[in-house]
Amino acid sequence: MILGRPKGPAINTKLDKHRKAIVEYLEKELSVRSIAKLIEEPATTVNDYIRRHGLRG
Numbered sequence: 001m002i003l004g005r006p007k008g009p010a011i012n013t014k015l016d017k018h019r020k021a022i023v024e025y026l027e028k029e030l031s032v033r034s035i036a037k038l039i040e041e042p043a044t045t046v047n048d049y050i051r052r053h054g055l056r057g
Helices: 016-027 032-039 043-053
Strands: none
Touching (some): 016 043
């Protein structure tokens, strides 16, 4: 029996449903903290999502 999380990166994350909004806010040059407040998620989670998916140019 194998316990714990599955190996490898997560296929779906909780911020995937906000991806379109995050991209739009980044294009408007909003800060990560402001984006986090707008989508009601922690700033560190939003920052990690942006870095992981290469959304910041």
